[in-house]
Amino acid sequence: MRRNPKRLALALLLSAVVASVVFACIPLRVDMAGFLPQGHDAGSRFLFREVRGGVAASIITVGIEQAPPAELARISRAMQAELSHDTRFSTVLNGSFSMGDNASLRDVLFTYRYLLAPDPTVRDFSAPALSGAFAKVLDGLQSAAEPLFLDLALRDPTGAFFNVLHALQPDVQARLREGVWFAPDRDRALMLLRTTAAGMNLAAQQAAQDAIRAAFAASHPARARLLLSGPAIFAVQSAHDMRADIEKMSVLSLCLVVGVLYWRFRSLWVLAAIGVPFLLSLSVAMVVVRLCFGAVHGIAFGFGMTMLGVSLDYPVLLIGHRDAGEGPGATLRRIAPSLRLAVTTAVLGLTGMILCGLPGIAQLGTFAAAGLVTAAIVTLFIMPRLIVAADLAPRISGPSAPLARAERWRRWRGFCLVPVLGACAVLIVRPVVVETDLTALSPVRPAAKALDRDLRRGLGVPESSRLVVVRGDSPEAVLRREETLAPVFAALIRQGALAGVEDAAHILPSTAMQDQRRAQLPDDAVLAAAIGQAQAGLPFRPGSFGPFRGDVAAARHLAPLTPAGLAGTALAPALGPLLFQRGDGWWGIILPEAVVDDTAIRAALAPWPDVLPLDLNREITALTTYHTRLTLRWTALGIGAALLVLVWGLRDAGRLWRVISAVSAAMIVLLGILACRGVPLSLIHLVSMQFVLGVGLDYALFFARPQLDDAERARTIRTLLTCNIMTVLTFALLCLCHTPLLREIGWTVSCGTLLSLLFGFMLAGQAASNSATHAV
Structure with missing residues (x-):
C-alpha cells in the first residue's frame, strides 16, 4: 500500500490548533481552595467559605532572628514604620503602639x-x-x-x-523587649500583619510578601534572618510548588511517552497519529471540566497530563493490533468489542470519584472520564482511516518465541493465590486504617507547619482551628449576643474550660450597651x-x-x-476579622484561648441556636467521613453497573470469571501493599484505586479476548505491555511532586496498574492451546 500521510499531518495540525486555543482560553487554578468542599451544614459551609476568602486567610506572622536583641528590635521598628504606610497591609503590629501616630x-x-x-x-x-x-x-x-x-x-x-486603651491591647503572650514583641523563649522579634487582599488572591499576596522582604532588606539586616508564615504564605508557596509540579510533569510525561512509543514503533508518523486523540481528549476534558465546575484546577490538569499514558492506550491498541496493509475495518472488528467494553467499564469505575461531592476530586474524575471517552471515540471513528492512509503498523508484529514461553507461565496461575492470600493475611494482621483528616494531604511542607506553630506559640495567637461563630441580621444583633455570652464565658473560665476569649464586643460595645x-x-x-x-x-x-x-x-x-464610625481608623482592621458581613448576614467570631474542655463549652452554648461552636479539625473529619461514605456508595453502584455491562458484553461465564478474578487479585494485593506501607487509606487512595480498577479492566478484557492466532496473541501482549509501561512511568513521575495529593495518586496508580498487568496476564489470559478461536 502506498503511504499518504498528508491526511494524518492535517489532522495533527488541526488537533494542535484546537488544543492551543483551549489552553489559551482556559487558565489553570492553582490555589488549594479549589479543592475544598462547600460543606454540608451551616458550620462547615461557614468554615470553608472563610478558609477560601475570609480575613483569617490574610494573616502573616513574621519572625526576625540571628542578631542581638537590640538589632532585632531596630529592624522590627524599621519594618513597622515602612509597612504601616503600605496600602497592601491593613494591620502591622509589633508591640509598639503610639497614639500620637493615630x-x-x-x-x-x-x-x-x-x-x-x-x-x-x-x-x-x-x-x-x-x-x-x-x-x-x-x-x-x-x-x-x-x-x-x-x-x-x-x-x-x-x-x-486608659481603661479603653488597655482593653484594646492585643492579648499576646510575647514578651515586650526594647519596645517590641519578642518570643518568650528565644531572641526572635515577632510581628503580626494582615493584608488588605483576600488570602486566596495569590498575585496580591505575592506582592505583599515581596513588600515585606523589601522592607526587611531596606532595614540593613546584616546577618539577621527573616521568617514568614501564615495562611497567605502557605497559599503562595503551595501554588508555586503546584505550578512547578505541573510544568515538570508536562515535560517529563511527554518525553517518557514519546520515548516509549518511538522505542515500540520506530516511527515518527505513529507518534503523530497518537498525538491526535491525545490532544483532542485533553482539550475536550478541559472544556468539560470548565463547563461543569467553572474552572480547571492545576491538579486536575496535572492528573490529565499523566493520563497521557492511559488515554493513549486506545490508539496504541489499534495500531499495535494492525497488520501492514490491513484495511480500516479489519482491525476494529477484532478489538472494537473489547475496547468499547473497556471504555464503558472504566468510566463506570470512575463514578465514585465523579460523584463524591468534593469539587477537586470530582474534577479529577470528570477530567479522566471525558478524556477516556474522547480518546476512545477518536480511536474508533477517526483513527482507522488516518492510520490506513499512512499505512501505520508495528515494526515487529509476528509471533514471538519469548512471549510464547512467557505464556506458558499461565499453567502455574494457581500460584497467584500466594500473593493474594499473603495480602489477605496482612490485611487481617494490619487492617487498613481509613484516614478522615484531609489535612494529612495538605500541600504545606512539614517544616513550614512547624514554623507556623512556633511563631503562633510565641505570639500567643489563639488557636485558629477552634472558634465560636455568632450570626445575626445586623452588627448590633451580633454584638448584643456576644455581650449576652460574656457571663457564660466568665463562668467557663472560672471552671478552667478555657483561658479567655477575644471578640468584637470587647473592642466595640453594642449601641444598647453604650446607651x-x-x-x-x-x-x-x-x-x-x-x-x-x-x-x-x-x-x-x-x-x-x-x-x-x-x-x-x-x-x-x-x-x-458604630463600626462605620471606626472606618478609616487604626481600629477598623482589628474589628474587621471579628465582625463582618457576608451575603447571608452578619457574623461575629469569638476566639477561645487555651481550650481545655470542649464538651463543657458546647454544652454551655447549646441554648443559643444562633451560636455555633466550631472545631475545624472536627468539621474536616466529619466532612471527610461523609464524602468517603458517599464515594464508597457511588463506587459500589459503579462497580455493580460495570459488572452488568461485562455480563451483557462478554456473555461468557469463563471469560467473565477470568476478568473479575484478575482485577480482584490486583486490588487485594494493592490494598495489602498500602497496609504494609503503614499509610492510612484516605479518600485520595480510594479514588486512585477506582482509576486502577478501570485500567485493570482494560487489561483483563484484552487479555481475555479470543485471539485469532499466535501472531495476534503476541500483538496483544506487546501493545498491553507498551500501554502499561507508559502508564506506570507517567504516574510514577507524580511521586516526585511536592504536592502530597499528587504523590499519593502517583504511587497508588503506578503500583496498581503494574499489578493489573501481571494479574491480567496470568489470570485473564487464555492457555496457549486455545489460540485458534474466532474473535468476537
Missing part, C-alpha cells in the same frame, strides 16, 4: 471613652469615688511627668481613656456638686475640672459609636 483614633477613643470603657468604676462619679480619683491625679501632678500629665489628668480623672453606660452619667448639676465635695481639702483651683464636666456633658448627648 490622631484620628485617639480623638475617637477619647471622645467616646465613657461609652467604651469596660470598667464601670471609671463611670462612678459619686463624691467618694471622685475624691480618691482626684488624690491620684494630685500624686501624678507632683511627679516628673507633670507637663505631659496635666491636661489629660484634669479632663479624665477616673482614667476612662446603658451613657444613662449612668449624671447631669451637670449633680456632677458639679460631687466635684465640689470631692476636691474639698485638695489644693485644686476652682474650675480645674471644668473640662472634665464638659466632656461628661458632651458624652451624655453622643450618638453610639
Whole structure:
C-alpha cells in the first residue's frame, strides 16, 4: 500500500490548533481552595467559605532572628514604620503602639471613652469615688511627668481613656523587649500583619510578601534572618510548588511517552497519529471540566497530563493490533468489542470519584472520564482511516518465541493465590486504617507547619482551628449576643474550660450597651456638686475640672459609636476579622484561648441556636467521613453497573470469571501493599484505586479476548505491555511532586496498574492451546 500521510499531518495540525486555543482560553487554578468542599451544614459551609476568602486567610506572622536583641528590635521598628504606610497591609503590629501616630483614633477613643470603657468604676462619679480619683491625679501632678500629665489628668480623672486603651491591647503572650514583641523563649522579634487582599488572591499576596522582604532588606539586616508564615504564605508557596509540579510533569510525561512509543514503533508518523486523540481528549476534558465546575484546577490538569499514558492506550491498541496493509475495518472488528467494553467499564469505575461531592476530586474524575471517552471515540471513528492512509503498523508484529514461553507461565496461575492470600493475611494482621483528616494531604511542607506553630506559640495567637461563630441580621444583633455570652464565658473560665476569649464586643460595645453606660452619667448639676465635695481639702483651683464636666456633658448627648464610625481608623482592621458581613448576614467570631474542655463549652452554648461552636479539625473529619461514605456508595453502584455491562458484553461465564478474578487479585494485593506501607487509606487512595480498577479492566478484557492466532496473541501482549509501561512511568513521575495529593495518586496508580498487568496476564489470559478461536 502506498503511504499518504498528508491526511494524518492535517489532522495533527488541526488537533494542535484546537488544543492551543483551549489552553489559551482556559487558565489553570492553582490555589488549594479549589479543592475544598462547600460543606454540608451551616458550620462547615461557614468554615470553608472563610478558609477560601475570609480575613483569617490574610494573616502573616513574621519572625526576625540571628542578631542581638537590640538589632532585632531596630529592624522590627524599621519594618513597622515602612509597612504601616503600605496600602497592601491593613494591620502591622509589633508591640509598639503610639497614639500620637493615630490622631484620628485617639480623638475617637477619647471622645467616646465613657461609652467604651469596660470598667464601670471609671463611670462612678459619686463624691467618694471622685475624691480618691482626684488624690491620684494630685500624686501624678507632683511627679516628673507633670507637663505631659496635666491636661489629660484634669479632663479624665477616673482614667476612662486608659481603661479603653488597655482593653484594646492585643492579648499576646510575647514578651515586650526594647519596645517590641519578642518570643518568650528565644531572641526572635515577632510581628503580626494582615493584608488588605483576600488570602486566596495569590498575585496580591505575592506582592505583599515581596513588600515585606523589601522592607526587611531596606532595614540593613546584616546577618539577621527573616521568617514568614501564615495562611497567605502557605497559599503562595503551595501554588508555586503546584505550578512547578505541573510544568515538570508536562515535560517529563511527554518525553517518557514519546520515548516509549518511538522505542515500540520506530516511527515518527505513529507518534503523530497518537498525538491526535491525545490532544483532542485533553482539550475536550478541559472544556468539560470548565463547563461543569467553572474552572480547571492545576491538579486536575496535572492528573490529565499523566493520563497521557492511559488515554493513549486506545490508539496504541489499534495500531499495535494492525497488520501492514490491513484495511480500516479489519482491525476494529477484532478489538472494537473489547475496547468499547473497556471504555464503558472504566468510566463506570470512575463514578465514585465523579460523584463524591468534593469539587477537586470530582474534577479529577470528570477530567479522566471525558478524556477516556474522547480518546476512545477518536480511536474508533477517526483513527482507522488516518492510520490506513499512512499505512501505520508495528515494526515487529509476528509471533514471538519469548512471549510464547512467557505464556506458558499461565499453567502455574494457581500460584497467584500466594500473593493474594499473603495480602489477605496482612490485611487481617494490619487492617487498613481509613484516614478522615484531609489535612494529612495538605500541600504545606512539614517544616513550614512547624514554623507556623512556633511563631503562633510565641505570639500567643489563639488557636485558629477552634472558634465560636455568632450570626445575626445586623452588627448590633451580633454584638448584643456576644455581650449576652460574656457571663457564660466568665463562668467557663472560672471552671478552667478555657483561658479567655477575644471578640468584637470587647473592642466595640453594642449601641444598647453604650446607651446603658451613657444613662449612668449624671447631669451637670449633680456632677458639679460631687466635684465640689470631692476636691474639698485638695489644693485644686476652682474650675480645674471644668473640662472634665464638659466632656461628661458632651458624652451624655453622643450618638453610639458604630463600626462605620471606626472606618478609616487604626481600629477598623482589628474589628474587621471579628465582625463582618457576608451575603447571608452578619457574623461575629469569638476566639477561645487555651481550650481545655470542649464538651463543657458546647454544652454551655447549646441554648443559643444562633451560636455555633466550631472545631475545624472536627468539621474536616466529619466532612471527610461523609464524602468517603458517599464515594464508597457511588463506587459500589459503579462497580455493580460495570459488572452488568461485562455480563451483557462478554456473555461468557469463563471469560467473565477470568476478568473479575484478575482485577480482584490486583486490588487485594494493592490494598495489602498500602497496609504494609503503614499509610492510612484516605479518600485520595480510594479514588486512585477506582482509576486502577478501570485500567485493570482494560487489561483483563484484552487479555481475555479470543485471539485469532499466535501472531495476534503476541500483538496483544506487546501493545498491553507498551500501554502499561507508559502508564506506570507517567504516574510514577507524580511521586516526585511536592504536592502530597499528587504523590499519593502517583504511587497508588503506578503500583496498581503494574499489578493489573501481571494479574491480567496470568489470570485473564487464555492457555496457549486455545489460540485458534474466532474473535468476537
